[in-house]
Amino acid sequence: QVQLVESGGGVVQPGTSLTLSCAASGFTFSNYGMHWVRQAPGKGLEWVAVIWYDGINRYYVDSVKGRFTISRDNSKNTLYLQMNSLRAEDTAVYYCARGWLRGIAVASNAGDYWGQGTLVTVSS
Amino acid sequence: QSALTQPRSVSGSPGQSVTISCTGTSSDIGGYNYVSWFQQHPGKAPKVMIYDVSKRPSGVPDRFSGSKSGSTASLTISGLQAEDEADYYCCSYAGSYTWVFGGGTKLTVL
Numbered sequence: 001q002v003q004l005v006e007s008g009g010g011v012v013q014p015g016t017s018l019t020l021s022c023a024a025s026g027f028t029f030s031n032y033g034m035h036w037v038r039q040a041p042g043k044g045l046e047w048v049a050v051i052w053y054d055g056i057n058r059y060y061v062d063s064v065k066g067r068f069t070i071s072r073d074n075s076k077n078t079l080y081l082q083m084n085s086l087r088a089e090d091t092a093v094y095y096c097a098r099g100w101l102r103g104i105a106v107a108s109n110a111g112d113y114w115g116q117g118t119l120v121t122v123s124s
Numbered sequence: 125q126s127a128l129t130q131p132r133s134v135s136g137s138p139g140q141s142v143t144i145s146c147t148g149t150s151s152d153i154g155g156y157n158y159v160s161w162f163q164q165h166p167g168k169a170p171k172v173m174i175y176d177v178s179k180r181p182s183g184v185p186d187r188f189s190g191s192k193s194g195s196t197a198s199l200t201i202s203g204l205q206a207e208d209e210a211d212y213y214c215c216s217y218a219g220s221y222t223w224v225f226g227g228g229t230k231l232t233v234l
Contacts, residue, residue: 035223037170044127044228045162045170045213050221059221095169107158107217108176114169 002026002113004096009118016086020118022079022096030054030074033099035111036081038092047110048094049081053102064090086122093117128152128214128226135232141202144229146214147195152224154195158217161190161199164228165210173212174199201231209233 008020022034036048049060049070058070069082079096097111129147136142146153146161153159159177162170172181174190177197187203197216201208214226 037225045164045215045225046127047215047223047225050223057221061222097170105158106221107156107223110158110160110172110175110215110217110223111162111170112172112175112181114171116169 004115006115006118009120011121017084020081024077029077031102034079035097037095040092130226130229133230136204137234144199146197152216152218156217159197160215162213
C-alpha cells in the first residue's frame with residue numbers, strides 16, 4: 001500500500017535552516033510528481049511546492065520562493081524540503097503528498113495520498 | 125495566490141444533504157477543470173474526496189459529489205452520516221504550476 005512518512009520537523013530559531021524528508025513506499029516513486037503542503041496550527045491548508053517526477057521542474061508558493069528548495073532522490077524514494085531563513089509564519093505541520101502520474105495531466109492531482117505530517121515550530 | 129473562499133461552517137442532520145461552496149476567480153477555478161476536495165478529521169492527514177471537479181477516487185462513497193459553475197465549485201454530501209463530520213478544503217490549480225486551497229469549512233452533523 002502507498003505510504004508516505006515525513007520526518008525532520010522540530011523547534012528551530014528564526015533565521016535558521018531545517019530539512020524535511022518524506023520516505024515513499026508502495027508505489028513507483030520515480031513515476032510521480034510530488035507536493036509539499038503545510039498547515040499552520042488551527043489554520044487551513046497551504047500549498048507550498050511541487051516537483052516533477054524526474055526532479056527537473058520545481059515550483060513554489062510566493063511566500064517561500066528563494067528560501068525553500070524542494071528536491072528528490074529517486075534512488076532512495078525520498079522527497080526533501082530544504083527550508084532556509086525560517087520565519088515564525090513558517091510554523092506548521094508539513095505534509096508531503098503524491099501528485100500526478102507521469103503522462104497524466106500535471107494539474108489533475110493535488111495529492112491522492114498524504115503522509116501524517118511533521119511539525120515545524122519556528123520560535124525564539 | 126489568494127486563498128479560495130469557503131464558508132467557515134455548515135451543518136446538517138443525519139440523512140440530510142449539505143453543500144459547501146468554494147469561490148475563486150477566472151485565474152483558478154474559473155480557468156481550469158482541476159478542482160479537488162479534501163476531508164480532514166482532527167489530527168489526521170487530508171483525504172481526497174473529489175478530483176477534477178467531479179470525479180470520485182475509488183473507495184469514496186457516491187454520497188459525495190462535486191460540481192462547478194463559473195468560478196465557484198461545490199461539494200455536496202447527501203445522506204449525511206456522523207462520520208462525515210470533519211473539515212473540508214477545496215483546492216484548485218491556479219496556473220503556472222501552482223495550486224491554491226480554500227480556507228476550509230467545518231461540517232457539523234447535528
